[in-house]
């Protein structure tokens with residue numbers, strides 16, 4: 001068989017499969033449409049996606065209660081965990097249909113296997129950047145996370161874990177933290193090594209939707225195990241239907257955090273999300289990600305100043321005067337240098 005013929009046959013097969021798939025989706029959509037008009041579904045209500053598996057989702061009603069397994073109208077694509085949706089519950093079964101997506105406040109994206117950015121979670125109030133006394137953080141790494149956070153538009157919070165290992169006076173690490181607090185970033189300290197070591201974190205989580213990110217070994221799993229103490233709770237956000245299946249999915253899930261003193265907090269978590277923060281930024285995003293640079297930007301002598309050695313550079317002058325910390329500026333330069341390697 002010639003190559004050409006084979007590829008034509010393959011193409012035909014692919015087209016056939018796709019046509020079937022579209023037909024199935026259309027049939028399902030027609031059925032949904034009929035059911036909707038026949039009144040098999042209740043009234044429209046607000047909800048939030050707590051997990052998703054291909055074309056089915058688990059949605060929690062804004063009024064609360066167990067998550068409900070829902071499918072999508074065919075014209076709705078690309079929903080992610082954390083999305084707010086309009087949905088209708090079926091009268092006769094424990095399922096429902098999502099009819100619309102509410103506009104997102106923000107979205108967290110990650111590159112997929114082919115390097116294409118894909119949304120993984122939406123409507124996040126804060127990005128908790130976890131680092132630890134051990135392994136000690138490089139200021140540069142913290143800066144990389146902050147730049148990545150600024151690029152998403154989600155407010156970053158620095159969480160220093162393993163404070164039980166902190167030397168008596170805290171030394172350099174305290175200075176480092178003080179510097180970030182000075183820039184306006186909230187800093188929270190935690191330890192999983194003693195009872196009550198998460199009190200400050202609890203206060204931060206209440207009433208917000210959070211995501212926890214950070215390097216390997218800083219204690220993310222340990223923190224989450226304490227925030228969601230029993231396994232049942234960790235899977236509790238899912239509908240009964242999902243629990244029955246053998247989903248070894250790595251898709252993000254939204255958990256309601258129990259036992260917070262004031263107000264309910266939510267955590268969106270997945271192995272992929274925890275790795276967020278290392279890569280895919282351009283020079284402009286990096287510059288914008290250093291928030292204390294903002295007041296100097298646009299004041300350089302040359303409009304296309306790249307803030308390296310140019311005369312009349314407002315950033316370099318600010319470093320010289322001590323208005324920008326030299327370590328932050330060094331960090332900035334190092335991140336720019338590394339952009340080409342990504």
Ligand SMILES: Nc1nc2c(ncn2[C@@H]2O[C@H](COP(=O)(O)OP(=O)(O)OP(=O)(O)O)[C@@H](O)[C@H]2O)c(=O)[nH]1
Nearest residue numbers: 161162164191192193215216217218219220221222
């Ligand atoms: N001393 C001390 N050790 C801690 C604390 N929290 C976590 N650890 C330890 O630090 C190590 C790493 O913790 P993990 O929770 O696995 O860290 P992780 O960030 O989830 O790491 P990855 O799964 O590799 O991303 C483990 O040996 C924990 O027992 C803490 O507050 N104090």
Ligand SMILES: [Zn+2]
Nearest residue numbers: 300305307313
């Ligand atoms: Zn400049």
